Amino acid sequence: MCETADNAPATTTTEDKVPIAPAIHPRNPYGPHPGDYLSNVSNFQLIESTLREGEQFANAFFDTEKKIEIAKALDDFGVDYIELTSPAASEQSRKDCEAICKLGLKAKILTHIRCHMDDARLAVATGVDGVDVVIGTSQFLRQYSHGKDMNYIAKAAVEVIEFVKSHNIEIRFSSEDSFRSDLVDLLNIYKTVDKIGVNRVGIADTVGCANPRQVFELVRTLRSVVSCDIECHFHDDTGCAIANAYTALEGGARLIDVSVLGIGERNGITPLGGLMARMIAADRDYVLSKYKLHKLRDLENLVAEAVHVNVPFNNPITGFCAFTHKAGIHAKAILANPSTYEILNPSDFGLTRYIHFANRLTGWNAIKSRVDQLNLQLSDDQCKEVTAKIKKLGDIRSLNIDDVDSIIREYHATLGTPALKPVDGAEPVEPIAKKAKTDSN
Amino acid sequence: MCETADNAPATTTTEDKVPIAPAIHPRNPYGPHPGDYLSNVSNFQLIESTLREGEQFANAFFDTEKKIEIAKALDDFGVDYIELTSPAASEQSRKDCEAICKLGLKAKILTHIRCHMDDARLAVATGVDGVDVVIGTSQFLRQYSHGKDMNYIAKAAVEVIEFVKSHNIEIRFSSEDSFRSDLVDLLNIYKTVDKIGVNRVGIADTVGCANPRQVFELVRTLRSVVSCDIECHFHDDTGCAIANAYTALEGGARLIDVSVLGIGERNGITPLGGLMARMIAADRDYVLSKYKLHKLRDLENLVAEAVHVNVPFNNPITGFCAFTHKAGIHAKAILANPSTYEILNPSDFGLTRYIHFANRLTGWNAIKSRVDQLNLQLSDDQCKEVTAKIKKLGDIRSLNIDDVDSIIREYHATLGTPALKPVDGAEPVEPIAKKAKTDSN
Numbered sequence: 001m002c003e004t005a006d007n008a009p010a011t012t013t014t015e016d017k018v019p020i021a022p023a024i025h026p027r028n029p030y031g032p033h034p035g036d037y038l039s040n041v042s043n044f045q046l047i048e049s050t051l052r053e054g055e056q057f058a059n060a061f062f063d064t065e066k067k068i069e070i071a072k073a074l075d076d077f078g079v080d081y082i083e084l085t086s087p088a089a090s091e092q093s094r095k096d097c098e099a100i101c102k103l104g105l106k107a108k109i110l111t112h113i114r115c116h117m118d119d120a121r122l123a124v125a126t127g128v129d130g131v132d133v134v135i136g137t138s139q140f141l142r143q144y145s146h147g148k149d150m151n152y153i154a155k156a157a158v159e160v161i162e163f164v165k166s167h168n169i170e171i172r173f174s175s176e177d178s179f180r181s182d183l184v185d186l187l188n189i190y191k192t193v194d195k196i197g198v199n200r201v202g203i204a205d206t207v208g209c210a211n212p213r214q215v216f217e218l219v220r221t222l223r224s225v226v227s228c229d230i231e232c233h234f235h236d237d238t239g240c241a242i243a244n245a246y247t248a249l250e251g252g253a254r255l256i257d258v259s260v261l262g263i264g265e266r267n268g269i270t271p272l273g274g275l276m277a278r279m280i281a282a283d284r285d286y287v288l289s290k291y292k293l294h295k296l297r298d299l300e301n302l303v304a305e306a307v308h309v310n311v312p313f314n315n316p317i318t319g320f321c322a323f324t325h326k327a328g329i330h331a332k333a334i335l336a337n338p339s340t341y342e343i344l345n346p347s348d349f350g351l352t353r354y355i356h357f358a359n360r361l362t363g364w365n366a367i368k369s370r371v372d373q374l375n376l377q378l379s380d381d382q383c384k385e386v387t388a389k390i391k392k393l394g395d396i397r398s399l400n401i402d403d404v405d406s407i408i409r410e411y412h413a414t415l416g417t418p419a420l421k422p423v424d425g426a427e428p429v430e431p432i433a434k435k436a437k438t439d440s441n
Numbered sequence: 442m443c444e445t446a447d448n449a450p451a452t453t454t455t456e457d458k459v460p461i462a463p464a465i466h467p468r469n470p471y472g473p474h475p476g477d478y479l480s481n482v483s484n485f486q487l488i489e490s491t492l493r494e495g496e497q498f499a500n501a502f503f504d505t506e507k508k509i510e511i512a513k514a515l516d517d518f519g520v521d522y523i524e525l526t527s528p529a530a531s532e533q534s535r536k537d538c539e540a541i542c543k544l545g546l547k548a549k550i551l552t553h554i555r556c557h558m559d560d561a562r563l564a565v566a567t568g569v570d571g572v573d574v575v576i577g578t579s580q581f582l583r584q585y586s587h588g589k590d591m592n593y594i595a596k597a598a599v600e601v602i603e604f605v606k607s608h609n610i611e612i613r614f615s616s617e618d619s620f621r622s623d624l625v626d627l628l629n630i631y632k633t634v635d636k637i638g639v640n641r642v643g644i645a646d647t648v649g650c651a652n653p654r655q656v657f658e659l660v661r662t663l664r665s666v667v668s669c670d671i672e673c674h675f676h677d678d679t680g681c682a683i684a685n686a687y688t689a690l691e692g693g694a695r696l697i698d699v700s701v702l703g704i705g706e707r708n709g710i711t712p713l714g715g716l717m718a719r720m721i722a723a724d725r726d727y728v729l730s731k732y733k734l735h736k737l738r739d740l741e742n743l744v745a746e747a748v749h750v751n752v753p754f755n756n757p758i759t760g761f762c763a764f765t766h767k768a769g770i771h772a773k774a775i776l777a778n779p780s781t782y783e784i785l786n787p788s789d790f791g792l793t794r795y796i797h798f799a800n801r802l803t804g805w806n807a808i809k810s811r812v813d814q815l816n817l818q819l820s821d822d823q824c825k826e827v828t829a830k831i832k833k834l835g836d837i838r839s840l841n842i843d844d845v846d847s848i849i850r851e852y853h854a855t856l857g858t859p860a861l862k863p864v865d866g867a868e869p870v871e872p873i874a875k876k877a878k879t880d881s882n
Contacts, residue, residue: 015529027657029620033655056768056771057767058761058762058767058797059754061838061839088720089801090833090835090836091833092837111651114770140778140781141781144774144778145781165751177781179471180470206782207783209717209722209724210472211684212653212654212684212688213474213653213654213688214470214474216469216654236757237718237784238683238718238719238722238757238784239682239683239715239716239718240683240687242684243653243680243688244684246652247653247654248680250652264766265766266762267755267760267763268755271680275680277678278652278681281650309754310754312701312750312756313500313750313753314704314708315753316677316678316679316680316700319708321500321707321708322707322708324707325706326497326498327497327585328530330497332586333581333586336585340582340585340618340679341647341648341706342648343679344678356499360531361496361526362532369495392531394531395533395534396533397504398502399502399503
């Protein structure tokens with residue numbers, strides 16, 4: 001939050017000094033809420049929908065080979081389910097569905113269909129492990145999309161569910177636009193399908209507008225009505241898809257629909273990577289035990305390339321600056337203990353942090369660290385002096401690492417042998433670069 | 442959610458038909474929660490920090506001219522406050538702060554400093570309308586950053602606050618890393634500074650890891666302790682910065698820190714545009730009365746260019762596909778009533794929606810709409826037939842609009858005069874293109 005740390009007075013006095021604490025927080029403040037007895041934050045599953053919702057992304061066209069490559073990468077990452085486009089969407093969609101079912105992946109394969117017997121027959125014939133059925137229940141969708149009333153919806157649902165169950169595969173029933181549906185209608189139909197034995201019921205924020213507390217209330221209410229698992233699907237139109245997913249798990253949902261980079265209709269759904277960031281902060285052990293996080297970057301690059309987009313600059317975890325620290329006071333603390341300004345450990349994702357020191361907001365601790373990397377010897381006061389020079393140039397123009405290194409080297413050269421020329425008031429220079437350090441530049 | 446709509450049986454029967462409802466939802470389900478008596482969802486203010494937090498973004502280097510251009514654009518957009526980098530950060534930062542204070546903007550100008558008298562003296566001398574003071578209160582920051590205990594923090598805070606107040610300008614006191622701070626310590630210091638008359642107290646999720654219900658609980662608790670306004674600052678490391686901001690307002694916070702595209706340390710903070718999406722869904726009238734939303738795109742482009750990034754493909758509102766509808770069933774309903782799959786109205790932002798019809802997931806309603814745009818006459822059954830041809834080619838390769846138009850025109854040509862050659866089973870063709878329609882391509 002604060003820009004500079006350098007020209008502050010002495011930062012530690014003896015009486016202020018906090019003793020080295022054995023563990024600063026015995027309980028993770030970002031972990032499961034102790035009052036949520038039904039929370040699945042430490043017991044969630046992923047339904048990965050890059051090959052279904054993601055295919056609805058404006059730029060997406062996946063041929064069979066690309067679909068198989070993505071499915072294998074998702075399986076390797078460790079997702080629990082892979083959801084595919086309906087075999088009713090097109091002939092090739094049907095063939096691709098069959099082909100992916102035959103790969104023998106560890107992940108269960110699902111396909112996503114309308115609540116209609118024609119689609120259901122096509123779906124079970126592909127060899128999938130389960131079928132995700134959806135129908136619009138909001139008055140908007142009932143009026144402007146399929147034009148059915150709730151009785152019709154319930155009848156159609158029961159027929160399709162019993163048909164799919166008779167093939168001994170999993171079945172999920174989801175409403176669409178759930179947050180604009182009548183609550184009593186919703187609970188009625190969920191109760192009906194739960195009784196006839198669906199594996200999961202789904203809540204969908206189809207327009208991408210639900211907020212977290214609204215999600216918590218609906219999920220918790222539904223949790224008291226059905227005995228099966230609850231799955232949630234959140235669009236990201238108003239930027240809450242990750243938070244809504246987390247809050248749904250707190251309320252008792254168990255499964256979250258995700259796609260790589262969140263690709264889907266409009267600006268998409270809960271992104272796999274962003275949700276991993278959220279979940280690892282809540283339960284690192286669970287996430288690390290299930291998912292190969294170090295493969296996340298490659299997975300995102302694979303999909304980004306396939307749909308011709310760049311990974312957003314501000315993407316959680318893999319955005320180019322997600323682990324870059326710039327302001328002086330941040331850099332200082334990060335160098336002392338990364339946990340001060342990082343809740344995620346970049347090495348969990350096969351990534352590294354970066355202290356950005358080539359700018360006018362830099363501080364002497366960051367520059368001192370660079371001096372060390374260059375294997376030069378400067379006292380703290382000398383580091384402060386050279387930092388002032390760097391900040392001065394940084395006020396005039398944007399700096400790069402070479403600029404900073406030149407200033408440091410030039411300053412060092414003018415000092416001659418620094419140990420012999422301490423600046424006024426500086427303590428004798430300690431040999432800080434005793435062990436050879438590699439230049440990480 | 443569902444891919445296809447076309448080969449479904451007749452979509453409306455007389456008894457199913459929902460009567461045209463006068464208003465589908467009298468109460469906005471995404472609006473303020475009726476149980477939140479202290480909610481500021483309909484009474485919030487923005488502290489725009491592109492020129493402070495945003496300057497801590499890895500790529501940011503704003504010269505004076507660019508800072509002034511951005512400040513004027515933010516002011517024109519209608520933000521309530523503009524926050525600037527500390528004058529203690531560098532000499533040019535101090536001069537820029539003075540220059541922006543002299544612009545005579547409607548927005549109040551703030552600068553953001555450490556809790557230290559040296560910084561406070563520099564700040565009040567710049568002519569700002571208010572000073573935002575921050576100090577780390579978590580044990581992490583107390584141990585690894587400034588090394589002070591809570592007594593020292595309280596004493597320093599009181600001194601700085603009274604000094605700033607004596608200059609008759611606004612003063613905010615914020616903790617840093619608030620969610621990892623001891624709750625009793627936090628409430629103690631907030632109570633102290635509230636008593637001596639700060640304008641605002643601030644909660645900061647400095648590491649970007651708070652979740653919405655945790656935010657709600659802390660804000661609501663603090664709301665019962667202080668009488669001044671509450672400001673919140675959320676980093677986005679785990680993708681919850683927009684949702685946390687919204688939930689903070691529900692809990693009684695009044696001011697949210699934002700930056701354009703969310704730029705800031707690491708992957709940044711609550712983005713201005715994303716928060717506008719969230720808030721307009723909750724209270725359209727309030728948002729439209731305060732902020733010039735149709736300037737959002739230009740504002741984002743201005744900042745994106747200045748820091749050398751692209752607007753993310755999935756950015757709320759201004760991402761290239763935020764209002765693009767692709768799957769057949771979505772396109773069908775959007776054509777009948779945009780509210781079915783859109784909670785945001787693109788025209789509020791000076792943007793337009795786009796029905797993506799050139800792909801294998803397309804449906805005959807989308808194609809019929811394109812046929813209309815081309816001013817051709819085809820019956821519904823003919824549209825279904827030509828849609829099947831388009832989907833077939835779409836199975837083989839990625840399509841563009843020219844591909845689709847060629848198929849439609851070719852099909853139309855083979856029919857001769859369509860009214861004379863209805864295909865088998867089709868009803869007589871109605872003259873659907875009576876009024877000339879412009880080709881929107």
